[in-house]
Amino acid sequence: EPEVTQTPSHQVTQMGQEVILRCVPISNHLYFYWYRQILGQKVEFLVSFYNNEISEKSEIFDDQFSVERPDGSNFTLKIRSTKLEDSAMYFCASSPTGSTEAFFGQGTRLTVV
Amino acid sequence: AQTVTQSQPEMSVQEAETVTLSCTYDTSENNYYLFWYKQPPSRQMILVIRQEAYKQQNATENRFSVNFQKAAKSFSLKISDSQLGDTAMYFCAFMNPFGNEKLTFGTGTRLTIIP
Numbered sequence: 629e630p631e632v633t634q635t636p637s638h639q640v641t642q643m644g645q646e647v648i649l650r651c652v653p654i655s656n657h658l659y660f661y662w663y664r665q666i667l668g669q670k671v672e673f674l675v676s677f678y679n680n681e682i683s684e685k686s687e688i689f690d691d692q693f694s695v696e697r698p699d700g701s702n703f704t705l706k707i708r709s710t711k712l713e714d715s716a717m718y719f720c721a722s723s724p725t726g727s728t729e730a731f732f733g734q735g736t737r738l739t740v741v
Numbered sequence: 742a743q744t745v746t747q748s749q750p751e752m753s754v755q756e757a758e759t760v761t762l763s764c765t766y767d768t769s770e771n772n773y774y775l776f777w778y779k780q781p782p783s784r785q786m787i788l789v790i791r792q793e794a795y796k797q798q799n800a801t802e803n804r805f806s807v808n809f810q811k812a813a814k815s816f817s818l819k820i821s822d823s824q825l826g827d828t829a830m831y832f833c834a835f836m837n838p839f840g841n842e843k844l845t846f847g848t849g850t851r852l853t854i855i856p
Contacts, residue, residue: 659842671786671832671846684843717784728774728793728838732786 630654634720634733641710641740649705649736651720660703661721661730662695664688671719677703710740743768743835747847754823755855761808762818762850764833770794773837775809775816776844780830789831792816820852828854 633652641647653660662674675685677695694706703722707714717737721730744767754760766775777789792800792809799807804824808817820827833847 661843663844670848671834671844673843673845676843719786721786723842728836728842729788729791730842730844731788732778734783734785737784 632720632722632731632733634718634736636736637734638737639739641738643712643740644709647707647710647738649707649718649720649738651703651705651733652701653703653720653722654724654731655701656724657722657731658725659683659723660695660697661723662705663719663721663732665717665719665735666713667716674705674718707738710738712740714738715740743770743773743837743845745833745835745845745847747833747850749850750848751851751853753853753855756825757822759819759821760823760852762820762831762833762852764816764818764847766814766816766833766835768814768835768837770837770839772839773835775807776834776836777805777807777818778832778834778846779827780832780849781826781828786832790818823854825854825856828852 635650660677665671675689676683692708696704717735719735720733723730746765773794775792779787779789790802790805804821806819830849832849834844
């Protein structure tokens with residue numbers, strides 16, 4: 629069964645460093661998302677991406693964040709200068725056009741020290 | 742903006758019993774989708790069940806069923822014959838299909854199945 633894959637599963641980085649979280653969505657999906665879950669809290673929408681551009685972003689998704697689909701298969705989330713409060717679980721999700729079911733990856737746990 | 746409320750932070754139930762998790766939401770939309778996602782200790786988000794607002798019939802998926810009350814904006818999840826593997830966080834989520842299909846989640850209910 630096709631699935632969304634995320635790498636790495638766990639990333640530790642120093643405050644101020646740049647990180648790139650990687651995702652491979654399901655191959656025939658056209659909508660891509662990043663969500664964030666701070667430990668013990670609810671899952672929050674960050675950004676949606678369709679047709680090679682951001683279709684919507686939340687207020688969390690400020691200038692420190694960017695997304696890219698560099699090669700038609702990967703979907704990346706970059707955090708330019710990490711802060712302690714960026715420590716969270718980051719989930720990538722994808723869905724096919726016309727469907728409402730989002731398929732989630734297993735998440736990347738980001739720890740900023 | 743839509744909001745989703747889960748008023749039960751934690752619940753526990755004996756194995757094989759039935760448990761109902763509550764969810765309410767607020768929206769001005771008429772057409773939308775509602776979901777229950779399960780997050781086991783592995784942390785992956787797994788879709789349990791979904792409901793289209795235009796369908797009056799409550800969705801069912803094996804031991805999982807919902808009680809969808811559109812006028813009351815209520816969407817509860819019933820788990821029958823609960824199993825140890827049902828132990829997880831359960832998130833209720835709302836989606837406006839005309840809003841880029843993003844999900845708005847509730848704060849979750851931690852469900853523990855007791856052997």
